[in-house]
Amino acid sequence: MPLQFGIWSPVCGGWLRVINPERNWSICDLVELAVQADRVGYDFYYIPEHYLNAVHGPDHDVTDAWLTAGAVSLATQEIKIVTAVQPGFKLPAVVAKLSAALQNQPDGGRFGLSGIAGWWQLEVESYGDVWLSHGDRYARLEEYLQIIRGLWTTADFNYRGKYYTITQGILAERPTPLPLVFIAGESERAIDLAARLGDYLFINADDLEKTAALVEKVKRWTSDRYQRQIQVAMSAFAIVRPTTVEAESRLDKIYRSADTGKIRYFQQQIDANAVAHNKLDIGQTIEANLGLSARFVGDPQTVIRRLRDYESIGVDLIIFKFESTREDALYFHQQVIDRYSHPYPLISR
Numbered sequence: 001m002p003l004q005f006g007i008w009s010p011v012c013g014g015w016l017r018v019i020n021p022e023r024n025w026s027i028c029d030l031v032e033l034a035v036q037a038d039r040v041g042y043d044f045y046y047i048p049e050h051y052l053n054a055v056h057g058p059d060h061d062v063t064d065a066w067l068t069a070g071a072v073s074l075a076t077q078e079i080k081i082v083t084a085v086q087p088g089f090k091l092p093a094v095v096a097k098l099s100a101a102l103q104n105q106p107d108g109g110r111f112g113l114s115g116i117a118g119w120w121q122l123e124v125e126s127y128g129d130v131w132l133s134h135g136d137r138y139a140r141l142e143e144y145l146q147i148i149r150g151l152w153t154t155a156d157f158n159y160r161g162k163y164y165t166i167t168q169g170i171l172a173e174r175p176t177p178l179p180l181v182f183i184a185g186e187s188e189r190a191i192d193l194a195a196r197l198g199d200y201l202f203i204n205a206d207d208l209e210k211t212a213a214l215v216e217k218v219k220r221w222t223s224d225r226y227q228r229q230i231q232v233a234m235s236a237f238a239i240v241r242p243t244t245v246e247a248e249s250r251l252d253k254i255y256r257s258a259d260t261g262k263i264r265y266f267q268q269q270i271d272a273n274a275v276a277h278n279k280l281d282i283g284q285t286i287e288a289n290l291g292l293s294a295r296f297v298g299d300p301q302t303v304i305r306r307l308r309d310y311e312s313i314g315v316d317l318i319i320f321k322f323e324s325t326r327e328d329a330l331y332f333h334q335q336v337i338d339r340y341s342h343p344y345p346l347i348s349r
Contacts, residue, residue: 003311005337006044006082006319007037007329008235009072011063012055015237015321017266017286018257022324024061027068033326034072038079040333044233045072046319049084049116052123055288057262066098073105082112082182087137087144088129093169095144096151103175112180113148114202117141117190119274134273138189139163145181145197152178182233186214187274195222198230200317205236205294212313219314231316237291238320240332244298251297254323258286291321300335307340 008015009030014022025033034045049065052058069083081102085095095113103111117137118124124131132140143161150157150169157169183194184202191214194201201218203211215232222230239254241247263285284290294310296303310318322328 001316002341003307003315004043004317005333006046006080006233006317007033007042007325008319008321009033009045009047009065009068010321010325011048011065011068012050012053012288013060014323015055015287015291015325016254016323017055017259017262017288018254019259020257021056021259025063027063027071030063030068031071031075033329034079034081035075036326037329037333038076040330041337042079042329042333044080044082044112044317044319045076046114047072047081047083049086049089050123051089051127052120054120054123054266057265058122058126069102069111073102073108073111076110077107078110080110080112080180082114082180084114084116084184085144086116086118087140087163088118088124089127092144092147092164093151093166093171096148096171099148099179100152100171100173100175103177103179104173109177111175112182112199114182114184115141115145115198116184119271120269121271122269134187134271135189138185138187138193141183142193142197145183145193149178149181149197191218191221192225194218195228195230196226200231200233202233202235202319204290205234205292206290207293207295208309208313211294211310211315215314232314233317233319234294234310234315235289235291236294236296236318236320237287237289238296238303238322238328238332238336240296240298240300240303240328240336242299244302247298247302250323251292254286255282258282287321289321296320300339303336304340307336 013024047065050062053060053062121131140163143163151171159166180199182200182202183198239247
């Protein structure tokens with residue numbers, strides 16, 4: 001399958017930790033963005049779940065992921081809608097039911113679930129959950145996903161684990177087909193969990209060599225250990241202008257407008273056991289998912305070559321963020337994705 005493309009739903013507002021960031025987005029705004037992305041041909045619309053604002057800090061509001069997903073599912077026709085969930089905020093049986101309902105909407109079969117182990121202790125404890133160690137967070141996520149899949153596929157489902165117990169679980173309407181499952185992370189626990197239970201491993205951006213090693217590892221583990229296949233999705237941030245000089249100039253202006261206090265705050269908030277904790281210079285953490293590390297910065301042809309590099313090492317899907325989300329997402333599809341997908345335009349006769 002050729003490289004696919006997605007767009008992040010900006011539930012936290014602008015993605016950059018800068019002075020005067022892009023404003024917060026309402027659910028109506030996020031639906032309009034999804035409709036635009038669907039119309040121009042993006043493959044995925046990824047909605048992160050947060051209850052505190054993970055880009056700008058807890059004093060800023062954040063739009064609800066699952067309310068957004070429901071509205072987007074009714075307003076779009078073809079784009080796949082992937083919604084994140086972090087154990088502790090919702091019981092797994094509730095998520096199984098919500099997921100089934102979204103998957104079975106008219107124009108359905110387009111829902112995906114992204115399992116997040118969590119990294120922000122303040123957010124977890126502020127909403128009544130218990131902060132666990134890195135390993136325990138992934139152990140709980142494993143139980144969470146096992147229950148969801150069990151309810152999707154089994155009548156009178158029973159489960160007894162360390163974190164959850166289900167007795168005669170009933171899901172009257174099961175999803176058809178089963179939703180895609182994304183598992184986010186780069187640690188060995190995340191990779192092994194994705195290899196066993198995921199359709200995609202979802203990773204942060206990184207340089208080509210490090211990404212190649214990670215992609216090779218998860219695909220090898222999935223095949224050798226569990227005799228199945230997996231795809232890899234990567235988050236990235238793109239700055240595309242008519243010339244590379246203009247794009248690099250825009251990046252320089254972004255760095256000069258960095259909100260260093262906000263960046264330092266999140267550098268201190270990231271769990272030291274998370275892989276992302278080792279990537280904490282300003283050039284990476286000015287964007288919440290280290291998206292500038294992949295260097296999708298330049299004129300359209302430069303970025304297209306970069307896309308081909310990542311496709312060549314086995315990345316299957318790239319989910320993009322932008323500075324001015326609505327305008328840049330449209331420009332990126334017109335100038336980059338369309339040319340990437342159709343490199344040889346038809347010659348009229």
